[in-house]
Amino acid sequence: MNKTPAYKTALDVVFIIVLVIASWWLATDVFGVLPSRIFPGPGAVFSQIVEDGEKILTGIVSSLGIIAQGFVLGAACGIGLGLLLGSQARVHAAAEKVVAFLSAIPPIVYIPYGIALLPTFRASSVLVIFLATFWPVLTGTLAGVSSVDKRLIDSARVLNVPRPKILLRVTLPAALPLIFNGLNIGLCLSFILLTSAEMIGGSSGMGYYVKYYSDFSDYTRILAGIIVIGIVITAVSMLFGMLQRRLLRWR
Amino acid sequence: MCREIEVKNLTVTYEDGRERFCALEDVSFTMRAGELVSIIGSSGCGKSTLLSVLEGLRSPSSGEALVGGEPVTGPSPERSVVFQQYSLFPWMTALGNVAFALEQAQPKLKKRERLELARHHLERVGLAGFEGRYPKELSGGQQQRVAIARALAEDGDILLMDEPFGAIDARNRALLQDLLLELWEGDGLLPEQRKTVVFVTHDLDEAILLSDRIILLEADASRGIPGHVRDIFTVPLPHPRHRHDLLRSPAYSAFRCAVSDIFFGEEEASSLQFARKEVLAA
Ligand SMILES: Nc1ncnc2c1ncn2[C@@H]1O[C@H](COP(=O)(O)OP(=O)(O)OP(=O)(O)O)[C@@H](O)[C@H]1O
Ligand SMILES: [Mg+2]
Numbered sequence: 001m002n003k004t005p006a007y008k009t010a011l012d013v014v015f016i017i018v019l020v021i022a023s024w025w026l027a028t029d030v031f032g033v034l035p036s037r038i039f040p041g042p043g044a045v046f047s048q049i050v051e052d053g054e055k056i057l058t059g060i061v062s063s064l065g066i067i068a069q070g071f072v073l074g075a076a077c078g079i080g081l082g083l084l085l086g087s088q089a090r091v092h093a094a095a096e097k098v099v100a101f102l103s104a105i106p107p108i109v110y111i112p113y114g115i116a117l118l119p120t121f122r123a124s125s126v127l128v129i130f131l132a133t134f135w136p137v138l139t140g141t142l143a144g145v146s147s148v149d150k151r152l153i154d155s156a157r158v159l160n161v162p163r164p165k166i167l168l169r170v171t172l173p174a175a176l177p178l179i180f181n182g183l184n185i186g187l188c189l190s191f192i193l194l195t196s197a198e199m200i201g202g203s204s205g206m207g208y209y210v211k212y213y214s215d216f217s218d219y220t221r222i223l224a225g226i227i228v229i230g231i232v233i234t235a236v237s238m239l240f241g242m243l244q245r246r247l248l249r250w251r
Numbered sequence: 252m253c254r255e256i257e258v259k260n261l262t263v264t265y266e267d268g269r270e271r272f273c274a275l276e277d278v279s280f281t282m283r284a285g286e287l288v289s290i291i292g293s294s295g296c297g298k299s300t301l302l303s304v305l306e307g308l309r310s311p312s313s314g315e316a317l318v319g320g321e322p323v324t325g326p327s328p329e330r331s332v333v334f335q336q337y338s339l340f341p342w343m344t345a346l347g348n349v350a351f352a353l354e355q356a357q358p359k360l361k362k363r364e365r366l367e368l369a370r371h372h373l374e375r376v377g378l379a380g381f382e383g384r385y386p387k388e389l390s391g392g393q394q395q396r397v398a399i400a401r402a403l404a405e406d407g408d409i410l411l412m413d414e415p416f417g418a419i420d421a422r423n424r425a426l427l428q429d430l431l432l433e434l435w436e437g438d439g440l441l442p443e444q445r446k447t448v449v450f451v452t453h454d455l456d457e458a459i460l461l462s463d464r465i466i467l468l469e470a471d472a473s474r475g476i477p478g479h480v481r482d483i484f485t486v487p488l489p490h491p492r493h494r495h496d497l498l499r500s501p502a503y504s505a506f507r508c509a510v511s512d513i514f515f516g517e518e519e520a521s522s523l524q525f526a527r528k529e530v531l532a533a
Contacts (some may be wrong), residue, residue: 155338158306158326159405160355169351173342250342250385 040220048224056209056228063198063205064232066122067190070129075183078134082141082179083167096142103135108193111201122204125197132193133186140182144175177251180244187240191233206232254284254329254408254447256305260314262477263300274300276477277314280466285445287435289458291514292468297478298451299335301468302413305449306332318409328356331407333415335451337394339386345373345397346382352401372400377426392419399427403434410448416457428460429494435461436491455514459507460497462486467514484510 021042027033029041049056085095107128114124148171156170172179198207210225263275275297282288290298303309304316307325316323318330326332339348349369353360360368373382376396386394395418402410416424435445452458458465469481487502497503 151334151336151338152340154306154308155334155340157308158330158332159352159401160326160328161351170340173340176342250387 037217038219040223044220045223045227048220049228052221052224056206056224059204059206059209060228060232063194063207064236066125066194066205067129067236070126071133071187071190073126074130074133074186075137077130078137078182078186079141079172079179082138082145083171083175086142086145086175087167087171092142092146096139099135099138099142103139106193107131107135107189108196111197115201121201125194125202128193128197129190132189133183136185136189137179137182140178140180140185141175143181144178145171147178148174177248180248184240184244187237191236195229254319256282256409256447256449257317257320258301258305258314259317261301261304261311261316262313263297263304263309264312273312273477274470276479278468278478278480279314280480280483282447282449282464283443284447285441285443286464287445287448287450287462289462289465290449290451290468291453291455291458291465292470292478292481293453295472296468296470298468299413300478302332302411302449302451305411306330327407328405329407330409330411331402331405333395333398333402333410333412335413335417337386337391337398339394339397339401341386344383344385345378345389345393345400346370348386348397349373349400349404352404356405369400369404372404373397375403375430376400377423392423395419396423396427408446410446410450412448413451414453415450417453424457425494428457432461432492442490455507455511459486459488459503459510460492460494463490465510467510482513 025042028036028039029043086092110131111124111128114127115121118124118127152170152174153166156166161169194205195207198205199211202208202211206225206229210222210229213221213225258278258280261275261278262273265272265274278297278301280288290301292298300309304311305318305323307323307327307330310324318327339345340351343351346366346369349372350365353365353369357365357368370379370382373379376399378393378396378400381389381393386397389397395415399412399415402412416427419427431448435448437445450458450461463486465484465486466480467482467484468478470476470478484506487506488497488500
């Protein structure tokens with residue numbers, strides 16, 4: 001299959017977005033086929049986004065702050081521990097089994113402990129995001145370390161690279177493709193869990209915005225919140241994808 | 252400088268769960284400091300296994316390998332290695348790979364000097380202009396040349412090379428053979444000041460062109476015979492050598508003839524004796 005040039009794909013995507021908004025507009029504002037109370041038209045929703053701009057922005061900043069803290073911490077711990085455990089054959093085998101069990105538990109169930117042990121709901125959310133990232137990244141790193149071609153380690157050994165440096169300069173980059181699998185899962189889970197947490201017990205953030213107005217059945221704002229959440233997550237995923245392509249461009 | 256190599260009754264057995272496979276049995280030979288010795292033999296006879304012991308990556312099941320009188324217990328900066336298969340770090344550019352070797356070999360260099368030197372080594376193997384390429388963007392032969400540049404950069408007194416030119420086209424291969432000869436023979440170096448080189452190849456002409464002596468290994472897995480030394484030949488040609496003079500030399504032709512009979516297994520027991528006498532006479 002021939003690769004479609006990026007600009008053409010971009011044009012296609014813009015076209016699809018316009019098409020969806022147009023059909024939405026036709027179905028609501030023009031022909032009114034959808035019940036207008038729960039399906040406001042695009043005009044109303046977009047002007048609502050502009051009107052609530054400041055509030056929405058504060059929500060985004062709050063959510064992204066929590067994600068950034070939990071994700072970076074979880075990724076760092078997952079990669080660090082994975083490299084250390086992974087480099088010892090015997091520890092590695094045991095660690096893989098234990099991690100498989102622990103990572104199967106959805107991190108949201110730790111919220112009660114977070115609330116009991118941590119001072120704020122925000123801190124509990126960071127804990128949940130941390131765990132949501134930590135387990136898949138640890139799993140990915142362990143898999144990555146065992147996927148490293150032994151010949152590369154031998155190459156480094158005959159170059160007399162000291163062990164810790166081999167871990168950092170050889171094992172880590174060689175394991176990076178599988179580490180990124182873990183990071184992508186972690187990022188995806190983080191957004192799902194954070195939005196849920198904000199809707200359950202938060203007092204700020206994008207999920208909270210949707211939850212708050214759903215108590216008033218304000219569907220214009222609910223829809224505005226949903227659209228903003230979609231855009232923000234897509235933007236973060238795209239940036240992360242760029243980082244991944246940059247770091248793995250040698251592949 | 253202690254660079255002589257002594258291999259004594261070396262036996263290497265691969266064990267993997269239930270399977271045991273004896274790859275080398277009772278291999279012994281010695282090499283003087285500054286000697287270039289080729290190891291030849293057909294595929295699977297244990298050449299890479301022998302080298303992995305000298306590299307310090309594998310310990311013998313019995314017997315020992317000594318370098319400078321000391322048993323080999325692990326890799327050492329005095330031994331530079333070129334592996335048989337591509338062993339470049341795929342996330343580093345050609346220049347990065349060579350510079351990484353220099354980081355260990357010459358830790359005092361500043362980053363700029365290191366890159367400068369790495370560039371110089373790439374130039375020596377004919378890869379000027381390819382510094383910024385990742386290994387996947389290089390051909391197999393080019394990758395192998397980066398590996399050679401890396402070993403040159405490491406600059407150990409002992410050079411262990413496992414079929415370094417196997418994947419390289421005839422012309423570049425000849426250039427690299429000449430380069431190796433030139434570097435090893437040095438400009439006015441006394442024989443004992445040269446690097447000690449163990450050079451694995453399956454190419455008889457290459458072995459004759461380069462080496463002082465040739466060790467012929469042999470194995471027959473189908474009859475359960477592990478790799479062992481079949482013969483050791485002294486190449487009756489003086490250094491420095493030049494490819495062109497060599498091809499016209501009668502001593503070269505006679506020697507090549509005799510060894511190839513044994514190497515390709517076409518000899519009768521009697522003609523073998525005959526040929527060897529003839530070589531000694533030449
Ligand atoms: N890790 C291993 N486990 C088990 N057997 C091995 C292992 N490595 C090599 N062998 C066996 O040991 C024997 C010698 O292998 P080796 O790689 O040393 O051969 P070689 O002479 O270098 O061959 P080639 O010219 O093809 O590179 C072969 O029969 C091979 O199958
Ligand atoms: Mg081999």
